[in-house]
Amino acid sequence: MTLILGGPLLWLSVILPVGAGLIAWLAGVETEEASRLAGGISAILLAIPGAIVAGLYAGGLVSEGVLDPFYATFHRVGTIALAVDGLNGPIVLGVSAVTAAVAAYSVRYMRVRIEEMEREGERAPGMGLYFFLYNLFAAAMLGLAMATNLILFYVFLELTLVPSFLLIAYWGYGDRRRISLLYFVWTHIGAVLLLTGIIYYGVKLGTFDYLRVPQLSPVGPVEAALGTAAKAVALLMSIGLFIKMAVFGVHMWLPYAHAEAPTPISALLSPNLIGLTGYAYARFVIPSFPSILLGWRNYLVALAFTTIIYGGLVALTQRDFKRFLAYSSISQMGYMLLGLATLTSIGIAGAMFHYLVHAIGKALLFMTAGVFITELHGLRDIRAMGGLARRYPLTAALALYGFLHLSGMPPSPGIWSEWMILVGLYRVYNHPLSTLFSIALVTAVALTVSAAYSFITMRRIFYGQPRSDLAKKGAEVRNVLVVSMFSLLLVGFLVFILATPLINSLMRVASLLVIHLV
């Protein structure tokens, strides 16, 4: 039985950060104290949805679904509502934990960034506008995860795009105006393709719902209702989502946007935003088009492996730390796609869990990159690093923990998603001999590449002797940068130990999604 909350907690958790950000912008955040206050309040407000969901998990309420009491049904649109269930629980947790930690992190990082821009003679907008856009971006991602209807989903999708575009354009690095435009155009193409599919779907069905409210059960296959157009709709939605997910072939915008965004935004864009499209795939594409996807399964698995190996190997050739991380994100999206492409409940559950894993791990790593950018005068070139563990031991430990997430090794929760995705994969591809052999070979290459780029980069950055004068300077200060990273480490470890309710409810909801796939 779905639980209907006593108050509009979910709507409030989306609206409050935006409101606080708006106040910060209008009031103007000039002093350091004010920016600390704004960052602190944003962090707390963004942590609240995570705390709510964690509480619901602790109460054993998530797997049946939790609905916000404020919902309304409109003719030919469907029901506009926000809900949390087993499938998006990990997503909300991931968005909330990362955005909260990064909000605190931004206080120092953005101050240094704005000072730097002013030194270079550029006029950068202040922290007030930053926190407004930041909170809008974060809240839109929360809404995206909790929406139950395609119209609402699309509105939130666009709401993530606009602030993130502005954040890159205002405070980014390099050729930031061109890159923000590039980001905008690319993801907009994806969004429009998706929208075309959505409109056809909604008009033909008479509703844009993908979850029935208040039961929160999936609407189910629509192939018969869409008739001959079903394949086209599935294709439009897939391509649209894949562009935003940056799978191989349409990934080219990501390395630019994620490397040149201000680092706190990279830490949100890279794991959180792109992974949300993987969630969307599980949420409404798979249950809507089961037999079409079954026909595409082999291609999707091939695309996933290509993305993993391609992203991983190209990452190895990068010189820029943040660009390296961007390619690694492409590779990690391959794992999410792999789990989804198995079309098994455990594989889909693994993909969703991997969202959370990647969110924590990649955020930790982008924040590591940010530490050196802030403390070592914009040091981003991996070739000029080396030996940094000696003077940044805690940062090194945090980065290592981040890399463990990417390579799926305990004591990070990455082991759970890796395991579930592999079980899903080998449930499908375990015989005959040639299939098992070739899939095993590709799996070995893919997972080894992930581990290889993780540990090779760990070595290049932190071990050996410093390879430049810049890398010899500085020493670790336990400031807000390190403390906010440490809080993410704790989240990661807790998710590893206390994965039980997350995985249990994921498995329950995922089994409903694939009910028509047998």
Add this chain to the structure above:
Amino acid sequence: MVSPVLATLIWGIPYIGAGIIGILYVLGVKNEKVHGVLSAASLFIAAILATIVGYHVLASGQPILHEFKWIPSINVRVSTYIDGLSAIMVILVSWLSFLIGVYSIEYMKGDWGVPRYFFFFTFFVGSMLLVVSANNLLLLFIGWEGTGLASYALIGHWYTDEEEYWVGVPGRRAMGVPMYFEPSHSGLRAILFTRVGDIGMLIGMAIMYYLTGTLSITGIAAKAPSWMAWLASHHVLTLTLVLFTLGALAKSAQFPFHEWLVTAMTGPTPVSALIHAATMVKAGIYLVLRFAPIFYYGALNAPAPLHAIVVHDTYQYFMLVAGLGAVTAFMLATMALVSNEFKLILAFSTASQIGYMFLAAGAAGMLVAEGNVEGFAAGVLAGLSHLMSHAVFKAALFLISGWALHVAHSRFIDKMGDYAKYMKLTAISMWLAGLSLMGIPPLSGFFSKELTLHAAEEAHFQSGFLLGALTALLTAAYTTRLIVRVFHMPPYEEPEHKPHEAPILMLGPYFILALAALVLGASWWWLAKVFAKAGELTRAGQLALRVPAKMLIVHFTPVVDAVLAGAIASILIVWYLYKIAAVNFRALLARSALAKATYDFLFDRWYINAVIYIVFVYGFAGLALWLAGVDFAIDWFYHIGLIAFFGALSFATRALQRGRPDYIVSMYLYMAGIALLLAYILWR
């Protein structure tokens, strides 16, 4: 009656200890004594618990199971099961680790990374204890990966990569590939080589889980006949078993994964002792000893129509395991013959000795064709007994090497010499441990090695047996060479400081271990009973490793006599060549091209490292560069090519809007044409 929760605490306590060390470090506790003592104390408690639980299991004949839920929906349980095999393993691992931990306190004094060292050290032992006592495959795998992570951190402990911490001769190359390794490089090799195997293991686990719906090892064992039959009927049984075992092969440094181990000595020496004796490499062979009975049981009891094919596939699998073991044993022993680094010789020897254990377990499994359960049990227990003897003497040898390297300020044996004059107790320890490695009675190594060779003989695996016997001679030769060079011959260069005996905290552990090698050997008749008991308490499905204790005692057959005589002859020959004839090997190498080529072949480790690097490492690096080119092309296509194309298109169509009269006229004509057409359609 022992409370079952103690079984879980065996591995829980070191984890808690590691956690406290980590928290204290983050809180800023700098005193290195605190970290060292915390580590040793937690290991001591674990060892006491392991002894209580292990003794209880062996004495009462009742395995202990303690479990609670973790993630029910994917069948992960925190499940600790101490049966005969696990009882022996936890006792062995915990006590050895404790002794090495005590040694570490003295050895690591004044090092700049003490808290990190003890954090990973304790974490390492906790993970290993988890591996050998977990009854849930995924829980086991978490411990398994924990040992990988800890070994990575400890091998790369001195990650600043100063030359004194390298392994290999600086500047040396084989086929163009550098043959010297910095600590951070060695750590990387350790984690990546083992990772490849672990992926295979995960795949095997995933398939087993899919077919059985359980991750419990006892559950998988009970269902072995049916899932193995299913796999065999789909022709993927051998491949699945091999994939699963890749993890063990990589962890235990068997060919072709042995390369990571031989460069793993860049870490502090106690870490080498830990990796080689108590943890890490022993995890792999443990897994084989744990699963060989399961596969054996599954093959023997497969349903009738598929029985023959399951037995056939399982036999193939076991033959591969035994063959790889034998090849590794021989190959690494030849490399040890020419190595010039103390720890490197010991490392070759470890992989080689573990090869014996794989040979024993694999050969035992080959008896599946005859359905000989007693012979199988004897073979598996032979592997276990060699694991035990090796753990004891190899820990002693590595701890001795730590002192030897410290005294010489060098890792090269040419810089050492005449140690017997300055440190009597160390020399005695070295000889005891060395003779055990060489397989000379009455030391424990003799008994266990003969048992493993007997297993190969029993399985009619002649080539494996021959390689094993040959390895025994080589082992005697390289060990004698090492001892004579370091303890009984003057150094090539006079050292600056006179060597002296080790402090008691260092001497104590290795002296105790060397004596243990003697005591264990002398009481082998009693140990045989313990192993028989442990075997009886180790079950896979309906199959228990039941074997009369007298089958685990070595009888002096002509074969045994011949191997022993060969080993003794090797010792005497080496002694003669070095001490009496004083052959100048360096001059020999300079004179003979053939000798030099052979020497290079062995010294550069059969060029296997070079081939792996050229094919895989450089191959993938090249592929990565090529893909980066592809990426550039994609980038160009979207962000320059397409833009240029549409730019040109825009330029062309803009021409229509420029207000030129000819275009305006044509536009009017065009519009008029449309208007006429519309008028025609309406009028009609």
